[in-house]
Amino acid sequence: MLHVSISLLVSGNNYDQSAEEERDSSRIPTRYNMTMALHWLVGGCQSGDSLVFHYSGHGSQVPDTNGDEIDGYDEALCPVDYQTKGKILDDEINAIIVRPLPPGARLHAIIDTCNSGTVLDLAYMCRISPEGLYGWEDQWIPQGGYKGTSGGIAISLTACDDNQNSGDTTAFNGNASGALTYTFINILQNEPRPTYERLLSSMRYEVREAQNRAPSSLPHSPQVPQLSSSQKFDIHKTPFTL
Numbered sequence: 001m002l003h004v005s006i007s008l009l010v011s012g013n014n015y016d017q018s019a020e021e022e023r024d025s026s027r028i029p030t031r032y033n034m035t036m037a038l039h040w041l042v043g044g045c046q047s048g049d050s051l052v053f054h055y056s057g058h059g060s061q062v063p064d065t066n067g068d069e070i071d072g073y074d075e076a077l078c079p080v081d082y083q084t085k086g087k088i089l090d091d092e093i094n095a096i097i098v099r100p101l102p103p104g105a106r107l108h109a110i111i112d113t114c115n116s117g118t119v120l121d122l123a124y125m126c127r128i129s130p131e132g133l134y135g136w137e138d139q140w141i142p143q144g145g146y147k148g149t150s151g152g153i154a155i156s157l158t159a160c161d162d163n164q165n166s167g168d169t170t171a172f173n174g175n176a177s178g179a180l181t182y183t184f185i186n187i188l189q190n191e192p193r194p195t196y197e198r199l200l201s202s203m204r205y206e207v208r209e210a211q212n213r214a215p216s217s218l219p220h221s222p223q224v225p226q227l228s229s230s231q232k233f234d235i236h237k238t239p240f241t242l
Contacts, residue, residue: 004041005052029057031085034077038096045152047104050242053097056178059113061162062087068121068141075119075162094121094147098230101152108242109156112178114165116158117226123147126200126227126235134197136232147230154230157184157200160223167223171210179207180225188240196235200227 022028041051058078065074068091076087098120101107111119118125124136140147159166159180168176172186183206187199194202203225211223227235 004049005054007054007056029079030081031079031088034079034088035092035096038093042097042100042107045100045102045105047102049105051097051101051105051107052242053107053109054112054181055109056112056181058082059111059115059119059166060087061115062089066091066145068145068147069118070139070141071162073115073162075115075117075121077113077119090119090121093119098122098149098154099146101149101154101230103151105152107152107154109154109158110180110184111156111158112166112180113159115162116160116166117162117164118228119158120154120156120228121147122154122156122228122230124229124232126229128197128200134235136229139228149230152230155196156226156228157203158226158228161226164223169210171213172206179210179223183207183225193239193241196227196233196238196240199240200225200235 026033038053041053045051055077060076060078061073062076063074064072075090077093078087079085097107097109109120113119118139121139123139125139126134127137128134157180159178166179169179170176172179172182180203183203184199186206187194187202191198191202207223207225
C-alpha cells in the first residue's frame with residue numbers, strides 16, 4: 001500500500017511574514033502552492049493507496065453561492081496571500097482531493113482550523129448524542145451537486161464544527177499547540193488502533209479538559225472536534241487505520 005501525505009502549516013496572515021520564515025518559495029503556503037500540493041497528493045492515486053492531508057492554520061466561512069450548503073456558508077482555508085489571491089473553498093477542496101478518489105483508495109484529512117466541520121464538503125457528518133448514540137447527518141442538497149468520491153472513501157477529522165472557532169493552547173505541555181493536532185497525535189501514540197468513536201471521544205475529552213485548565217488560550221465558546229465521511233460506517237466497530 002502506498003501511503004503519501006501532505007502537511008500544510010499556515011502561521012502568518014500575510015505573504016511577507018511566511019516568506020521570512022521559509023526560504024524555499026515552493027513551500028510557502030500561498031494559494032497557488034497549496035492547491036498545487038493538493039493536486040500532487042491525489043495525482044496517480046489508485047486502489048490500495050492511503051492518503052493523508054494535514055492542515056493547521058487559519059480557516060473561515062464565506063456565503064455559499066451555489067446552494068450546496070445546509071447552513072448557507074462555504075468553509076474555507078486561508079493561505080498567507082488570501083487577501084489578494086482568495087481563500088480555498090470547500091467546493092474546490094472536494095473537487096481536487098475527494099471526487100477523484102478511485103475504488104479502494106482512502107483519504108484521511110486532519111484539519112486544525114476554525115469553521116472546519118465540513119471543510120471537505122463530505123456527504124455525511126457524524127453526530128453523537130450526550131448518551132453516546134450516533135448517527136450520520138446527511139449533507140446532501142439535491143441542487144448542490146455531487147459530494148462523493150469516484151469509489152474510494154474520504155474521512156475528515158476536524159478541530160470544531162462549522163459554527164465554532166478553534167485555537168492554540170499551552171495547556172497540554174506548556175508549548176503553544178493546535179488542540180486538535182496535539183490530541184490526535186497524543187491519543188494515537190498511547191492507543192495505536194482505537195475505533196473512530198474512541199478516537200473522536202478521546203479528542204473531545206482532552207480538548208474540553210484543556211479549555212477548563214487554560215480557558216484564556218482557547219475560544220470561550222466550545223471547541224468540539226468533528227468527524228465526517230464520504231460513506232457511512234460503524235464508528236464503534238471500525239478501527240482507525242491510516
